[in-house]
């Protein structure tokens with residue numbers, strides 16, 4: 138996909154499919170009416186979400202769609218009687234589906250997003266919202282025009298930790314925040330690459346709708362390794378920036394009510410996982426925000442000691458948020474949110490510990506499908522976080538600091 142014009146790219150993606158459609162009205166649901174749900178992409182994450190949605194009261198799982206038929210039996214074990222399709226359009230054709238969960242690979246998100254809205258369904262769309270910036274623009278516009286309830290799978294937007302951080306910031310306990318540090322770290326046993334999944338024996342050409350998986354990427358013979366390990370390759374993925382940084386940048390943008398970044402830089406490389414993957418495993422990102430703030434994010438796949446976390450640094454206080462981190466004091470792991478006053482500016486103030494409970498992100502979506510309220514992770518935070526992560530990847534791939542304007546002008550793929 139190197140010598141591609143913008144027009145070629147538009148032809149290859151879902152763009153244009155939902156552009157000027159009139160969106161049908163949604164079904165009005167009473168408090169006890171069942172919400173009838175379908176799912177596109179029932180792999181690892183999809184099966185988690187399948188469990189989650191079935192745990193929400195008054196939900197009926199009607200149908201699933203996946204290009205790999207091996208998923209059908211797995212889904213039927215979890216949801217006996219569910220209808221199965223290897224073409225997602227058959228699922229969207231059904232009038233007995235009110236709302237759709239999309240948990241397909243990143244490079245198909247925009248297609249599934251736009252077509253779900255065009256079919257008049259409400260949508261739960263896994264992060265990152267899209268594979269590229271132009272697709273994110275398109276999905277934002279479609280979601281706003283459609284009037285559909287859209288929840289992005291950024292579940293930390295429903296977290297108690299975010300609620301606590303927001304409250305402390307709104308109460309003015311932080312003063313001026315000029316810097317935020319975030320990190321995300323993992324490790325695996327020697328010889329076992331992060332993210333690498335074995336190819337199941339039944340993942341054969343006969344069992345897979347391969348051209349639907351490719352979704353307009355250059356044609357090639359069936360390659361089950363790429364189907365199962367799409368995360369490792371740029372055509373389908375954005376690497377750890379779209380897999381994990383997106384959660385943290387969304388969290389920080391929501392906590393501090395940040396606008397889009399004005400510029401991004403990213404360095405790193407494939408330093409630990411030399412297994413033929415294309416996406417970097419060791420990463421340092423800097424995002425510059427126009428309101429006097431710099432955010433850094435570091436990620437490694439060969440040390441997990443510090444887990445994942447954030448330090449929000451203000452003139453009047455610090456918020457620290459950690460998850461799966463080995464606490465330096467007691468060695469325990471778990472999630473925590475704490476506030477520490479800066480004694481130079483708040484000498485009498487006390488430290489605080491976050492206590493808010495997490496909300497059920499899936500339950501919040503179903504609730505909004507009934508009430509037509511805006512969910513906790515609406516399309517706007519999906520859009521903002523998508524732009525931020527794509528700016529970082531573009532900076533890495535172009536080997537230069539990338540401003541927002543420059544990033545928006547890039548014709549996909551890169």
Ligand SMILES: NC(=O)c1ccc[n+]([C@@H]2O[C@H](COP(=O)([O-])OP(=O)(O)OC[C@H]3O[C@@H](n4cnc5c(N)ncnc54)[C@H](O)[C@@H]3O)[C@@H](O)[C@H]2O)c1
Pocket residue numbers: 177178179180181182183202203204205208225240241242243245263264265290291292349350352364365379380
């Ligand atoms: N929110 C979270 O915490 C979280 C966690 C993990 C994954 N995810 C996201 O969930 C998505 C899926 O990740 P995963 O790990 O489950 O991947 P996966 O490969 O395990 O599952 C994807 C499924 O989609 C199917 N598929 C591929 N192309 C399709 C198409 N055109 N139409 C229908 N189905 C298609 C595949 O066969 C597979 O079953 C990704 O966007 C990922 O970033 C989110």
